[in-house]
Amino acid sequence: MEVGFLGLGIMGKAMSINLLRHGFKVTVWNRTLSKCDELVEHGASIGETPAAVVKKCKYTIAMLSDPSAALSVIFDKDGVLEQISNGKGYIDMSTVDDDTSLKISEAIKAKGGDFLEAPVSGSKKPAEDGQLVILAAGDKALYDEVLPAFDVLGKKSFYLGEVGNGxxxxxxxxxxxxxxxxxxxxxxxxxxxxxxxxxxxxxxxxxxxxxxxxxxxxxxxxxxxxxxxxxxxxxxxxxxxxxxxxxxxxxxxxxxxxxxxxxxxxxxxxxxxxxxxxxxxxxxxxxxxxx
Amino acid sequence: MEVGFLGLGIMGKAMSINLLRHGFKVTVWNRTLSKCDELVEHGASIGETPAAVVKKCKYTIAMLSDPSAALSVIFDKDGVLEQISNGKGYIDMSTVDDDTSLKISEAIKAKGGDFLEAPVSGSKKPAEDGQLVILAAGDKALYDEVLPAFDVLGKKSFYLGEVGNGxxxxxxxxxxxxxxxxxxxxxxxxxxxxxxxxxxxxxxxxxxxxxxxxxxxxxxxxxxxxxxxxxxxxxxxxxxxxxxxxxxxxxxxxxxxxxxxxxxxxxxxxxxxxxxxxxxxxxxxxxxxxx
Amino acid sequence: MEVGFLGLGIMGKAMSINLLRHGFKVTVWNRTLSKCDELVEHGASIGETPAAVVKKCKYTIAMLSDPSAALSVIFDKDGVLEQISNGKGYIDMSTVDDDTSLKISEAIKAKGGDFLEAPVSGSKKPAEDGQLVILAAGDKALYDEVLPAFDVLGKKSFYLGEVGNGxxxxxxxxxxxxxxxxxxxxxxxxxxxxxxxxxxxxxxxxxxxxxxxxxxxxxxxxxxxxxxxxxxxxxxxxxxxxxxxxxxxxxxxxxxxxxxxxxxxxxxxxxxxxxxxxxxxxxxxxxxxxx
Amino acid sequence: MEVGFLGLGIMGKAMSINLLRHGFKVTVWNRTLSKCDELVEHGASIGETPAAVVKKCKYTIAMLSDPSAALSVIFDKDGVLEQISNGKGYIDMSTVDDDTSLKISEAIKAKGGDFLEAPVSGSKKPAEDGQLVILAAGDKALYDEVLPAFDVLGKKSFYLGEVGNGxxxxxxxxxxxxxxxxxxxxxxxxxxxxxxxxxxxxxxxxxxxxxxxxxxxxxxxxxxxxxxxxxxxxxxxxxxxxxxxxxxxxxxxxxxxxxxxxxxxxxxxxxxxxxxxxxxxxxxxxxxxxx
The missing domain is CATH 1.10.1040.10 (N-(1-d-carboxylethyl)-l-norvaline Dehydrogenase; domain 2)
Structure with a gap:
């Protein structure tokens, strides 16, 4: 299974390494691109921009530091919106508020893409060990499709219904x-x-x-x-x-x-x-x- | 080790059977004496009165339903006070209030006896399984002496200092x-x-x-x-x-x-x-x- | 002294009658214009639109039912903004939130006008009797100029500093x-x-x-x-x-x-x-x- | 009307002077008897003991500092109990707790006397000005009889029913x-x-x-x-x-x-x-x- 991964902070790095270890093909992007190097050693490809990652991958996961970062990978130049389209899924695992989540959801869906919010419970250690708890909400079909990734990242994932419930x-x-x-x-x-x-x-x-x-x-x-x-x-x-x-x-x-x-x-x-x-x-x- | 046991309610019965199973010699008393019969089948002796139990045993444990029952086995005719004396220990495991505990403690000590309050955390099942948590306070020497009994009755006992702390x-x-x-x-x-x-x-x-x-x-x-x-x-x-x-x-x-x-x-x-x-x-x- | 008055609900009607009784010239406007008739009997003139009132009067007082009404007399067609200008003052006595007040304040000042928020404490009876308590904030010079009107409307007015403090x-x-x-x-x-x-x-x-x-x-x-x-x-x-x-x-x-x-x-x-x-x-x- | 008065602290002194000014005959007692001298100047008689005051007067008012003082004028040697009897009334205006009030009430009534608790709201100044608020409870007949005194001491008195309600x-x-x-x-x-x-x-x-x-x-x-x-x-x-x-x-x-x-x-x-x-x-x- 191939996934894109946006954001290689403490959490994102641990999570993407985890995916690589379990046989996923991962294309990573980070605002500071040099942070991608370590991931390449683990077998990752690099995407030059969020748009490039989305273009290449059917599914893209984001793990960003805060609502403004979460919004800017979507709406900025070379952002997710430029390439998201029918048949592609976007999964935002950042911890953001209700409103941010809804704004992203609407933008993605307006372009025909599918969306999940999926904030996690757990910090660095559980991220490395694949022991996160994942609180997903949004498109149920997308949830079912990316379950193999969630199974690697977390000890348990929940599907909670409409966006905002996570x-x-x-x-x-x-x-x-x-x-x-x-x-x-x-x-x-x-x-x-x-x-x-x-x-x-x-x-x-x-x-x-x-x-x-x-x-x-x-x-x-x-x-x-x-x-x-x-x-x-x-x-x-x-x-x-x-x-x-x-x-x-x-x-x-x-x-x-x-x-x-x-x-x-x-x-x-x-x-x-x-x-x-x-x-x-x-x-x-x-x-x-x-x- | 030989102990007296006053009070064969749900808790007291389970606890005294437990002591018998672990090789303690137990002399039991209950207000309704017929309740003692089942304990006799498990190997217990019977004491006719609280005083008789205390006369026979160096250590006497009480597990009574409430403060008034706890007080009456002490102060009534044929009660504990008539036989408690230097060298004997009394351990009240009933759940009573601070004041009741202190009143009993003072009466016992005035006669030269040693005293522990030892309320427990846990109900019927832990009592049967020897899985109570024992919160003891009072005479430390007495605590050390009856520790073998506490080890049988509970998964853990604590010595908490002066009477009232339990x-x-x-x-x-x-x-x-x-x-x-x-x-x-x-x-x-x-x-x-x-x-x-x-x-x-x-x-x-x-x-x-x-x-x-x-x-x-x-x-x-x-x-x-x-x-x-x-x-x-x-x-x-x-x-x-x-x-x-x-x-x-x-x-x-x-x-x-x-x-x-x-x-x-x-x-x-x-x-x-x-x-x-x-x-x-x-x-x-x-x-x-x-x- | 001549003032405009926007809004003739329970409060606004009582307040504008009060002003007329004390010798003020008052030009009134209400969304349902027929409500102006009673005021005309008390000696008021009618303005056809908020803009018309502001054009005619140096000072315009508003007493509207809620934030959306307060905003629409400002920003809608024929609204206050079309005629507010240097040398004119706008006093909003409606009870609105902080943000609404600031939005109105900024729009008025961008056109060169002066602004006061002036919510009141007191309901119908005190409004009729001129016994309101007025909590004003904004342009101090405007406050000083309209004090004669506040003296008629309230038993006491306070100047509280910057917009939002009211x-x-x-x-x-x-x-x-x-x-x-x-x-x-x-x-x-x-x-x-x-x-x-x-x-x-x-x-x-x-x-x-x-x-x-x-x-x-x-x-x-x-x-x-x-x-x-x-x-x-x-x-x-x-x-x-x-x-x-x-x-x-x-x-x-x-x-x-x-x-x-x-x-x-x-x-x-x-x-x-x-x-x-x-x-x-x-x-x-x-x-x-x-x- | 003749009343006894026990206790000449800040409150008691102000209250008894007030009674004297309004034509009451007052027999006073205080633990430190020298404090009675100023009252004698205002026309009071002195009682040597609480018992002596009660013996002489049909009604005795007490205003003592705390529960222990309130109890000791009752139960100590030469106390109220030695002379209280059928046809005599005792009114305790001290601020004491429920239990103290009940204890005093029972002792007085066992001797055939009548009892009111009557704590007051108000401190030195209202006591001097006869502006206390009196919260009386106990014997209704006694309340009615001493109302002339309450009218002098307070701006308002309430009869609240059974002892404890004050x-x-x-x-x-x-x-x-x-x-x-x-x-x-x-x-x-x-x-x-x-x-x-x-x-x-x-x-x-x-x-x-x-x-x-x-x-x-x-x-x-x-x-x-x-x-x-x-x-x-x-x-x-x-x-x-x-x-x-x-x-x-x-x-x-x-x-x-x-x-x-x-x-x-x-x-x-x-x-x-x-x-x-x-x-x-x-x-x-x-x-x-x-x-």
Missing amino acids: AKMKLVVNMIMGSVMNAFSEGLTLAEKSGLNPGTLLDVLDLGAISNAMFKLKGPTMLKNSYSPAFPLKHQQKDMRLALALGDENSVSMPVAAAANEAFKKARSLGLGDFDFSAVHETLKALDHST | AKMKLVVNMIMGSVMNAFSEGLTLAEKSGLNPGTLLDVLDLGAISNAMFKLKGPTMLKNSYSPAFPLKHQQKDMRLALALGDENSVSMPVAAAANEAFKKARSLGLGDFDFSAVHETLKALDHST | AKMKLVVNMIMGSVMNAFSEGLTLAEKSGLNPGTLLDVLDLGAISNAMFKLKGPTMLKNSYSPAFPLKHQQKDMRLALALGDENSVSMPVAAAANEAFKKARSLGLGDFDFSAVHETLKALDHST | AKMKLVVNMIMGSVMNAFSEGLTLAEKSGLNPGTLLDVLDLGAISNAMFKLKGPTMLKNSYSPAFPLKHQQKDMRLALALGDENSVSMPVAAAANEAFKKARSLGLGDFDFSAVHETLKALDHST
């Missing part, structure tokens, strides 16, 4: 995660202030019904007040805001997520936006002379 | 669990109202960093609006209230737990107190003609 | 009001459920430090579950959402407003969006068989 | 006040951070539907970060906790009060418990380098 699903998952992080942080703080050993709380939690990987990973670093950013707090707060906005549109009252969102905002007001989202833990700290 | 640890864990349940319920509701398949959300969550046994167990039943009580909502809410009170004493502000507590109170006001604590899910339901 | 000030005031309404509703409910007479609570509140007109007006109707809409709940909730968004932009954590907002959303989910904002009271009602 | 009414009022304070503080902070003048917000609020004495009194000092204690924050938070507990007993979910309570707890954790309750404003302050 982004929404990510928001819901991240909202739950943000509330759970606050629940966890409050418990750690309560344990500590009540004279219990918070490290022991971690051990007890780990043996119970809500034991999970995040507690295991973040608990020990939170107790050391160490918050090097895996998922920046300001992004977590943005996702909670967007999830609450989604709830607003649909008349869903979510008091716990709203309280968690305010805690993340408090953390931002303390200058913690660029730290890991577990830094919300700092908002619960007291002064020594509390009454 | 009860506190349970509150902290249950508070986190209550907030996490609300986070989960809000996410399921948001998914459903936003046009996503909440069953798919369960699948996505199960592949991610906060995947946990509670989501797996409760998610499918919550989506069926089925809340047969494993842990009654009114007890969950009581634990959250007590955890918030513990925070109050120690100047710990916990906005997410407070919001979750109000949701559980809302559920009680809807008549859901005797259902499973996952019935908090019902508080998020909308009428059909929402605006 | 809208923001309204959001902040409405956010406080929405939280206060929830505080009030919770207190009424607690009184009733605790066996106190909520009517007596109203009397006690009325004698204390937080006695205010809203409690006096809304308390008795809330106790009768009567919520005929003075300020629709869905608009109150929208203002709280926008105020929270303003807080989000400025890193202000507002946990009480966030909780109040979720209560209003809950009310919307119960189908109460078109009732008075005091209908949030219904979200606190319990079923009879609560536990 | 204390409950105070909690509900203080809960509303605490939530309103948070709503106000959030608004002031949002105004300031959004580039509005918070002083102008005070002016705008003062012209609107929620204008109230507390905003007028506390707003200017809060903007100066000045929180000299009129009502200490730790007492406000205690009242919110008790009001939430009252809600818990009665299955009333109060998410806004709960969020406000957590903000007050946060303030306590910052060492602000002894400052005025308006110091909750400090919890919203950001660091300069917020993101």
Whole structure:
């Protein structure tokens, strides 16, 4: 199977290498073309422009850093739109918002192409190991056709229906995660202030019904007040805001997520936006002379 | 090793059988003495009264239904106090409040005995399988001496320091669990109202960093609006209230737990107190003609 | 002093009559021109189009129903832009959002005109009585020039600096009001459920430090579950959402407003969006068989 | 009319002088008897002990500093119980909790006496001016008999039914006040951070539907970060906790009060418990380098 691949950042590089390892023919493009060289060593071809990649390949996957990058490979000169056409599929795996996804979808379809949004859950390591979770939405036929690629890239892929559902699903998952992080942080703080050993709380939690990987990973670093950013707090707060906005549109009252969102905002007001989202833990700290 | 065992309810029966299977000599007592017969078949001796059990055994474990039962085996006629003395240890594994635990501790120690509170996490099945988690606090020497029994009864035991810390640890864990349940319920509701398949959300969550046994167990039943009580909502809410009170004493502000507590109170006001604590899910339901 | 007046709805009619009574020469325009007749009886002239009004008058005031109406009198054929020019001032007293206000401001200024946004606090009765509160922002010189008109229309006007500040000030005031309404509703409910007479609570509140007109007006109707809409709940909730968004932009954590907002959303989910904002009271009602 | 008066602190002294001025015969007692001298100048008689006062007077009013003082004038040697009897009435106007009130009530009634709890709203100045608000509960006949005294002491008295309702009414009022304070503080902070003048917000609020004495009194000092204690924050938070507990007993979910309570707890954790309750404003302050 032959695919194009646009974007060779941390994620895109790992994903395209993975495809090559599993026997896919891959034609890569990156804004800084020199980044393609390593991929050539792994067997990739190079496309000079997004348009050139799309011209050559029936399916093109994109993994770009943000909405503006995602839009510019489509709409700029030598962009995807110049070559997309009936019978070709475009799969955007970047994490973008609803609106960006819809804009791209409409442009592609107006030219006769097929479109999938397919944001992923998981970062560098799962990308290298083919252990991503893929949240795809859009053309079902295209989804079925590119499933072999998804099977290589992820441990599991979901087809979620119409374009926009991929982004929404990510928001819901991240909202739950943000509330759970606050629940966890409050418990750690309560344990500590009540004279219990918070490290022991971690051990007890780990043996119970809500034991999970995040507690295991973040608990020990939170107790050391160490918050090097895996998922920046300001992004977590943005996702909670967007999830609450989604709830607003649909008349869903979510008091716990709203309280968690305010805690993340408090953390931002303390200058913690660029730290890991577990830094919300700092908002619960007291002064020594509390009454 | 020889131990006394007071209380042969669902938990106590499973635990004493477990001890017998592992070669402990066990002398049992139960308020309704006929319940002891099955234990005799497994090799137990019978003590006619709590006092008789304590007289015979160096160590006596109690597993009683509530604070009043826990107090009456101590203070009533033919109770533990009549025979407890220097060199004897009493281990109360019932779930009782802080104050009850302290009252028992003081009475035992006034007579020269040693005391442990040791509430457990886990219900019937883990009790039968020796998979409880034991949260012990009190006399450390006694803890070390009865560790062989704890090793049989639980997959793990913790020594948490002074009497009261066992009860506190349970509150902290249950508070986190209550907030996490609300986070989960809000996410399921948001998914459903936003046009996503909440069953798919369960699948996505199960592949991610906060995947946990509670989501797996409760998610499918919550989506069926089925809340047969494993842990009654009114007890969950009581634990959250007590955890918030513990925070109050120690100047710990916990906005997410407070919001979750109000949701559980809302559920009680809807008549859901005797259902499973996952019935908090019902508080998020909308009428059909929402605006 | 001569002014143009665009829009003769409930508010605009009361305001322009008020101006006529105080000796202003007023040229009125309304989309449905027949509505101008009553004003003519009070001494007004008629302008055939917004452009005609602006051509005739140095100052033109607009009081339109919503952002789209506010935009169309500006940008449509025969609109304000065709005649606005150096030396003419345009004062938009409609309640519109920040962005609409800025768009209008830019268009007016590009033609050389001066601009004020001037949303008001107060409805029909204060408009008739000249008792509005005017929250003006934009060109300070224009503000000073039209002060005689503001003095007639309102009991007090404020100059708040740059365009956008008028809208923001309204959001902040409405956010406080929405939280206060929830505080009030919770207190009424607690009184009733605790066996106190909520009517007596109203009397006690009325004698204390937080006695205010809203409690006096809304308390008795809330106790009768009567919520005929003075300020629709869905608009109150929208203002709280926008105020929270303003807080989000400025890193202000507002946990009480966030909780109040979720209560209003809950009310919307119960189908109460078109009732008075005091209908949030219904979200606190319990079923009879609560536990 | 002749009354006894126990307790000549700031409140009790002002109240008994007030009674004397209005022609009541008053027999006073105070733990430090020398404090009675000033009252003698105003025409009071002295009772050597609480028992002596009750023996002499048909009605005895108490205004004591706290529950333990309120209990000791009843139960100690030479206390009220030694002389209370059929046909005598005891009115406790101290601010005490429910339980203390009930304990006193039962003891008085067991001796055949009549009892009213009658906590007041208002401090020194209203006490001197006879402008207190009196929240009475207990024996209705006694209430009717002592109404002439209440008319002198307060601008308004309420009869609220059974003993305990006076204390409950105070909690509900203080809960509303605490939530309103948070709503106000959030608004002031949002105004300031959004580039509005918070002083102008005070002016705008003062012209609107929620204008109230507390905003007028506390707003200017809060903007100066000045929180000299009129009502200490730790007492406000205690009242919110008790009001939430009252809600818990009665299955009333109060998410806004709960969020406000957590903000007050946060303030306590910052060492602000002894400052005025308006110091909750400090919890919203950001660091300069917020993101």
